[in-house]
Amino acid sequence: MRVKDSVKGIALVTGASRGIGAATAMRLGADGYKVCVNYVSNAAAAESVARSIIDAGGEAFCVQADVSKEADVVVLFGAIDSMAYPLKVLVNNAGVLFTQSKLVDMTAERIEKVLAANVTGSLLCAREAVKRMSTEYNGLGGVIVNVSSGASRTGSPNEYIDYAASKGAVDAFTVGLSKEVAAEGIRVNGVRPGLIYTEIHADGGEPNRVDRLASRIPMQRGGTRDEVAAAICFLLSDEASFITGSIIDVTGGL
Ligand code: NAP
Numbered sequence: 608m609r610v611k612d613s614v615k616g617i618a619l620v621t622g623a624s625r626g627i628g629a630a631t632a633m634r635l636g637a638d639g640y641k642v643c644v645n646y647v648s649n650a651a652a653a654e655s656v657a658r659s660i661i662d663a664g665g666e667a668f669c670v671q672a673d674v675s676k677e678a679d680v681v682v683l684f685g686a687i688d689s690m691a692y693p694l695k696v697l698v699n700n701a702g703v704l705f706t707q708s709k710l711v712d713m714t715a716e717r718i719e720k721v722l723a724a725n726v727t728g729s730l731l732c733a734r735e736a737v738k739r740m741s742t743e744y745n746g747l748g749g750v751i752v753n754v755s756s757g758a759s760r761t762g763s764p765n766e767y768i769d770y771a772a773s774k775g776a777v778d779a780f781t782v783g784l785s786k787e788v789a790a791e792g793i794r795v796n797g798v799r800p801g802l803i804y805t806e807i808h809a810d811g812g813e814p815n816r817v818d819r820l821a822s823r824i825p826m827q828r829g830g831t832r833d834e835v836a837a838a839i840c841f842l843l844s845d846e847a848s849f850i851t852g853s854i855i856d857v858t859g860g861l
Contacts, residue, residue: 748792
């Protein structure tokens with residue numbers, strides 16, 4: 608069992624109740640961080656992730672917050688502030704997409720929901736993290752990884768160009784923020800997953816999307832959430848100590 612003195616600090620993973628976020632949270636828990644498992648609606652799933660971390664000898668706690676809502680983000684970071692450790696890691700992982708469709712069939716309401724969760728949510732969480740990590744604000748430094756998507760390169764025609772556009776914005780702010788805070792002890796990088804086996808594809812209306820498209824992937828298979836989590840955790844680690852403003856594709860060559 609790990610003793611409290613060895614805790615490296617708090618690692619916040621947004622959208623950690625399932626998929627890539629859950630896999631990342633479990634790795635960070637095993638690596639000695641006290642993990643804040645954020646979720647928006649599925650408390651039972653978030654608690655199960657936290658329980659797995661604790662059962663493996665780590666530390667974790669759950670906080671419900673919709674990252675697209677500024678008031679929720681403030682509450683989320685307030686919960687982190689009430690812990691005995693400083694925030695050292697932010698993984699902006701929470702993301703949404705909606706039913707596959709062409710732009711001509713998209714409503715403003717849908718587009719705004721995608722941009723609010725994927726862009727505004729990530730920017731708000733990064734803002735609060737910088738206030739706590741930056742040496743300009745008496746912080747100890749830290750690392751941010753933004754989870755983008757290969758969609759920012761392909762554009763996701765006929766499926767969800769609103770989602771692809773939101774991930775293009777994530778890539779742009781990864782580069783910009785990395786330069787803004789590079790001299791303040793904070794590294795900012797991104798990961799662009801390709802076709803990964805998670806439940807997000809059911810939200811797009813096609814649970815078996817990865818299998819349908821696997822033959823188009825140069826490696827001829829979809830990826831796993833652990834393969835994405837490994838890339839995220841590399842960028843968070845000291846092994847990546849001179850890497851900032853970079854974006855790693857985890858796409859099997861796509
Ligand atoms: P997922 O299985 O659908 O899980 C989404 C997670 O985000 C859940 O934990 C969900 O919480 C949470 N969430 C959704 N909206 C939220 C909000 N407004 N505030 C806080 N949490 C919210 O997704 P995934 O496939 O693991 O994807 C994770 C990230 O990777 C996303 O940014 C996604 O765009 C990106 N990505 C995924 C793929 C892929 O093929 N899977 C490819 C490229 C990029 P609840 O459980 O409470 O609903």
